[in-house]
Amino acid sequence: GESVGLHLPTLSVQEGDNSIINCAYSNSASDYFIWYKQESGKGPQFIIDIRSNMDKRQGQRVTVLLNKTVKHLSLQIAATQPGDSAVYFCAESGYGGSQGNLIFGKGTKLSVKP
Amino acid sequence: KAGVTQTPRYLIKTRGQQVTLSCSPISGHRSVSWYQQTPGQGLQFLFEYFSETQRNKGNFPGRFSGRQFSNSRSEMNVSTLELGDSALYLCASSEWDFYEQYFGPGTRLTVT
Numbered sequence: 421g422e423s424v425g426l427h428l429p430t431l432s433v434q435e436g437d438n439s440i441i442n443c444a445y446s447n448s449a450s451d452y453f454i455w456y457k458q459e460s461g462k463g464p465q466f467i468i469d470i471r472s473n474m475d476k477r478q479g480q481r482v483t484v485l486l487n488k489t490v491k492h493l494s495l496q497i498a499a500t501q502p503g504d505s506a507v508y509f510c511a512e513s514g515y516g517g518s519q520g521n522l523i524f525g526k527g528t529k530l531s532v533k534p
Numbered sequence: 535k536a537g538v539t540q541t542p543r544y545l546i547k548t549r550g551q552q553v554t555l556s557c558s559p560i561s562g563h564r565s566v567s568w569y570q571q572t573p574g575q576g577l578q579f580l581f582e583y584f585s586e587t588q589r590n591k592g593n594f595p596g597r598f599s600g601r602q603f604s605n606s607r608s609e610m611n612v613s614t615l616e617l618g619d620s621a622l623y624l625c626a627s628s629e630w631d632f633y634e635q636y637f638g639p640g641t642r643l644t645v646t
Contacts, residue, residue, distance in 0.1 A: 456637075463538070463624050463637030464577070509577060521592055522567070522635075524577035 443510035450512035538638035559627030
């Protein structure tokens, strides 16, 4: 498969545990944030997004938390499964998702032990 | 619906050559974005096209260019290839903008 990154921060969790992946974003003016999941050999897959007027948003088994004070974003995955093993990227946009650049973080590799 | 497709999947070129990569977005999607992914720099935004117009551009040299056709298919071109252009080039499409972008599998370009 494709190697998406070397020397990435790695989070190793036991199957069934909850996972928390963190991301520090760079631009205090960013107002739209997205989490992507990238499996080996595939392109990134949209997981969940959040706008800056929110501090929490929940999806299926995933929750994104946004702390604008410290420019911090986190992704929580409940009951982590082996299929969740992948590299996770956060991305920010300064224009609410419309136009402008999407800036991606370096990624975190999640490894789920059965 | 079929997903985003990219051709070719793998490509080997020599320094100084040029290359054209192709992307077919999801049917109905009018926005197509291109990204470069490398181990060192991660995912970096190249440019975005919407209705045949380049709407946004990242910080890449002019050797990197693109275009979009009336059917929303897009191509990107890299001229005068350098070793540092070796990367996975990803295309993503969405209906309007960055919301819920869907990525293709990428084209792995190796420059020797």
